[in-house]
Amino acid sequence: MExxxxxxxxxxxxxxxxxxxxxxLVDAGARVVLLDLADEKGAAAAAALGPQAAYRHCDVTAxxxxxxxxxxxxxxxxxxxxAINCAGILGAGRVLGKDGPMPLSLFETTVRVNLVGSFxxxxxxxxxxxxxxxxxxxxxxxxxxxxxxxxxxxxxGQAAYAASKGGVVGMTLPMAREFARIGVRVMTIAPGxxxxxxxxxxxPAVYESLCAQVPYPSRLGKPEEFASAVAFVLTNRYVNGxxxxxDGAVRLQPK
Numbered sequence: 001m002e003x004x005x006x007x008x009x010x011x012x013x014x015x016x017x018x019x020x021x022x023x024x025l026v027d028a029g030a031r032v033v034l035l036d037l038a039d040e041k042g043a044a045a046a047a048a049l050g051p052q053a054a055y056r057h058c059d060v061t062a063x064x065x066x067x068x069x070x071x072x073x074x075x076x077x078x079x080x081x082x083a084i085n086c087a088g089i090l091g092a093g094r095v096l097g098k099d100g101p102m103p104l105s106l107f108e109t110t111v112r113v114n115l116v117g118s119f120x121x122x123x124x125x126x127x128x129x130x131x132x133x134x135x136x137x138x139x140x141x142x143x144x145x146x147x148x149x150x151x152x153x154x155x156x157g158q159a160a161y162a163a164s165k166g167g168v169v170g171m172t173l174p175m176a177r178e179f180a181r182i183g184v185r186v187m188t189i190a191p192g193x194x195x196x197x198x199x200x201x202x203x204p205a206v207y208e209s210l211c212a213q214v215p216y217p218s219r220l221g222k223p224e225e226f227a228s229a230v231a232f233v234l235t236n237r238y239v240n241g242x243x244x245x246x247d248g249a250v251r252l253q254p255k
Contacts (some may be wrong), residue, residue: 004029018086020223060117083125114164176241192247
């Protein structure tokens with residue numbers, strides 16, 4: 001589909017990669033609804049993006065919350081043909097830390113937000129998209145999930161995070177195969193280390209060390225580069241069922 005035809009929801013859209021995606025799409029003529037829990041930031045972000053954007057409160061882990069947000073978004077947009085999952089948490093912690101084993105609740109929460117949340121949004125978005133009139137090649141919609149390079153090279157302290165993102169990678173192909181019958185594509189993007197608000201408070205030495213680990217270009221990724229990858233997926237109908245790494249060829253070390 002052309003970007004100016006996109007009617008999208010973006011989870012985690014109030015900041016970071018999600019906001020970068022929303023901004024990129026709006027600049028290309030798309031209409032977008034930001035979904036997030038940070039109501040004040042989300043409303044401000046939507047207002048800054050202009051009349052082509054709106055904000056709705058949404059907890060991706062709750063079925064009723066996502067259902068309500070999708071109905072509201074579709075009403076505002078005049079339909080829905082794209083869902084971009086950017087909502088997520090780090091869930092960092094060693095399995096065996098100084099204070100004992102990782103609390104099971106930390107693992108469960110990380111998986112619930114990153115994996116179950118992505119699945120929840122994807123399934124409900126696909127259910128809505130299947131009723132769209134078919135476009136070229138019978139396309140009715142696109143779902144883009146966000147994983148991480150940690151899904152492939154999880155570091156010490158990333159067991160919960162890597163497991164959740166590995167699950168996102170694992171469900172991509174079977175979901176794409178199933179949704180082929182309704183003309184909905186499913187792709188996953190696995191970003192490397194990106195410059196988001198989470199790294200703003202890092203000491204300069206730590207920041208420079210992170211940059212040096214990336215072969216080329218030796219810097220952190222720009223949110224706009226992630227956003228352009230999402231735009232590529234939306235516009236290229238032959239991209240389906242796979243995972244795109246956007247990482248400067250970095251391969252995470254054990255720690």
